[in-house]
Amino acid sequence: MEFEYYNPTRLIFAAGALARLGEVASQHGKRALLVTGGGSVKRSGVYDRAVASLKLAGVSTVECSGVEPNPRITTVRRGAKIARNEGCDVIIALGGGSAMDAAKVMAAAFYYDGDPWDMIFHGQTVPYVPTRALPIITVPTLAATGSEMNMGAVISNEETKEKSFVQAQCLYPVVALVDPELTMSVPQDQTAYGICDIITHVTEGYFNGVAGTPIQDRFAEGVIITAMEYGLKALEDGNNLEARAQVQWASIVALNGWVNAGTNGGFPVHMIEHTLSAYHDITHGAGLAVVNPAWMRFAARHRPEKFVQFAERIFGLDAKNSIDLDCALEGIDRFEAFLKSIGCPTRLSELGIGDALLTEYAKETVRIIHDDKGLLPGQPPMSEADIVAVLRSAL
């Protein structure tokens, strides 16, 4: 276990915290670019409350709205331009993962004269790693991506049909202002996809990480169990603030480094799903619900012991021994059944995806990131044929 960990984001977590946005933002700037998604923050009144709080604290605002569910590089370019033209000195994301991710890259693009797509890792390379960004404040309205407290962002290029990521220290938000009340209006389907996203962030490190990480394993299991338990409660009653808060907290710790530190694993399920949503513009969490169980069944044969541990600790199953594949597969079945029970798709057909392009998805996924043998990093590393087989098993 060898690693570095660094995360300087200040987290403010409280129901009602939105009212503090102005006070918090005024410590970092005087003119804010407010980055939002569709109209939901407008309809819910959250947008107006945010602007009012900012105004009260002397922070003026200019908006960049309409960030897509899979945020596009064209939108990043547009936002960065607004921020420059309007002399913004702080960027506030008010929305889900897409608004947060777009805002992060806009914040770095503000200082970069080239094309912001240069910052996105694609085709095994990245022309420019950003080193400077406007201060970023995240105000998540959805519990899912964990983008509120990490240095990552995922951006799509609709022209080249690429969807990939950037990670850079300057992209850590200065503040994550997390108000679980804001998630109470999230509809059932998006709530369920968020729960799947949270759990998948954790399973990636859990199943793909190095051996010998007992604390990280326990942390991961704690997040999964809590996301399932309180996720069900949040789905039963969307106004259950306690449940919403626990799911929100799970989403933060799932991807702020606390669970994954030292696991040093690949994210093969995410990488495959990114390709699918680059081609089909599906919701990320829904795509993960299809890919993850299928990938697990493939990976369990290579590393049964970790899947046996998952089956035992998450679902209370009793394994015959530490490499009991039947038990491992039963755990995966239970996990898939959970996803189905909360309304997630578990087959590609439910996403309207057929078998026509499986080879192309595989090729594209490996093109974006691969190890020195040309394989998609993970446990085990995957060939294009492996990816095709996994996707075919989920048709």
Add this chain to the structure above:
Amino acid sequence: MEFEYYNPTRLIFAAGALARLGEVASQHGKRALLVTGGGSVKRSGVYDRAVASLKLAGVSTVECSGVEPNPRITTVRRGAKIARNEGCDVIIALGGGSAMDAAKVMAAAFYYDGDPWDMIFHGQTVPYVPTRALPIITVPTLAATGSEMNMGAVISNEETKEKSFVQAQCLYPVVALVDPELTMSVPQDQTAYGICDIITHVTEGYFNGVAGTPIQDRFAEGVIITAMEYGLKALEDGNNLEARAQVQWASIVALNGWVNAGTNGGFPVHMIEHTLSAYHDITHGAGLAVVNPAWMRFAARHRPEKFVQFAERIFGLDAKNSIDLDCALEGIDRFEAFLKSIGCPTRLSELGIGDALLTEYAKETVRIIHDDKGLLPGQPPMSEADIVAVLRSAL
């Protein structure tokens, strides 16, 4: 659950990381005050390796050695004076919790013209909260206090027989350089006390925190289970690097905020133990081993459900119901038996402490910190009589 979390310390965790000290320190200064405890870092050769690495990177050093196991304010004054006289621009702690805590307060005292004791919370007040400190680098040689990655320090005043704490953002180390190889030479008794310290950091938040923290609970349980499992392995074979690394990692996450974030609890066991070690100069972890089980038996009657959860999840016991006090007490017995089995004292008499001053310890503990009703914060808040009763039960 309402809280703020912020921890900007960069963690570098790797066997052999000591060799990187020079490279890391040179990013923060050119002349380092090296703060060390007794002679163990000299005898083990760690001191020479640190100095060599620093020299190679162009960082000159001046030493402040002889920090006591319960670090004294006189030593802090001495160290700050050396740092000033020698023009140090970075402070490196090479040792256990005492070296790290002393180094932190020296770093703040460097910029403070008053007496550094002003910074220590005592008598319900603190004359000066530090806002500026030299950059601090921690290189722990013992897995115990978790001081390597937090903003706290505990300092004793031998004149006034006080032992208390300071917490300030400027005390976060810029880097925690953690090399688990350095802990392989720690003797059995100190290893055991360290394990007890780690577990007690976690039980404080677990048992004294607010209700409704399922993720923090799972994280805490993960740390406890891992510290026990790998602690035993480290005690069986001190050269088991894997075991040493897991215990070291447990010590970091036990008190860097990851487990306690949002629990917002008091630290009554620590506060009581601090009084004992202010009067008797005992090892902190050994004092905790005596106080914690005694406190648990007291607190279990007030909050049985949390102790039942502890008994079930840590020791696999089966409770009759969620407030089954017998099960709760059985869990505490098992915990105490574990501490005994690794060589920790579990009675005051083993520490050479009798019943002569119980009332004074209680009075002094409450004097240092109390709520607006004059009680020691915790679940439940404790009167002086409660503290006396707990200590009497551990005679």
